[in-house]
Amino acid sequence: MDNFPKLLQTPHLTSIVELNQDRKQEKKILHTHENTEIFFIQDGQGTFTINQKTIPLIRGDLLLINSFVEHESTSSVDPSFKGFSLSVSNLQLSGLPKGFIIPPERSPVLKAQEHHLTINKYIEDIYEEFNNKEPGSQEITSSLLTTLIIKILRTLYSTNSSNISSISEKVKKYIAENYHRDITLNELANIVYVNPYHLAHTFKNEVGISPIQYLIKHRIEVAKTMLLHTNLTIREIASKVGYPNANYFNLLFKKFTGYSPGKFRKKF
Structure with a gap:
């Protein structure tokens, strides 16, 4: 894979929030922050606004938001809506500014339906370990997060992904x-x-x-x-x-x- 970036530092999971019809992502006005955000739609639909453009997302989509990119989010009211929101600090990839998971010219939406089951499993495991206070949970969470990010990058930079019609x-x-x-x-x-x-x-x-x-x-x-x-x-x-x-x-x-x-x- 050409220009495949390398992780220069170990990323840190600041928070992970499970989103569903009972606990929806609260609508936020346009804002920016230092952390990188990853939204994953497990099921149903969601709408997000990035740089004043509304983007509908469906099951299997990943929304990758670089550090300091202006955005707002509103979870869908689709009864089947489920997903996760991950906030990541200390992300540094070769060839990209700190906090960037994708080049600024690329679409923030990654159609990952083909890898839905794998990505879903990684994120559910991360959620479980992040909320687990047993010894070694922090180390397992860090390892799983690194694995997830590499999987996302593989999907993003794979031949099929980079040449998506x-x-x-x-x-x-x-x-x-x-x-x-x-x-x-x-x-x-x-x-x-x-x-x-x-x-x-x-x-x-x-x-x-x-x-x-x-x-x-x-x-x-x-x-x-x-x-x-x-x-x-x-x-x-x-x-x-x-x-x-x-x-x-x-x-x-x-x-x-x-x-x-x-x-x-x-x-x-």
């Missing part, structure tokens, strides 16, 4: 910037110069859902944030996320969340 990445970027517009599969295929069938097949293999399903999920996640944190009407929110027909938006929202937009806002 630019098709899917370009489509996701386009959706994030244009979700409020009327987007079709043909339009998405045109921006990456492939036919719609090839795009649908490639995207589903890499992301796990079709491009149009991804578009809908992105819109619903943005709508959730607007419902919870703005005073916009449901009709205004529907229009802002690409659904001029508010009734159709209501049907889609209930299908994906189990709640109508109005009930969702009142409940959460």
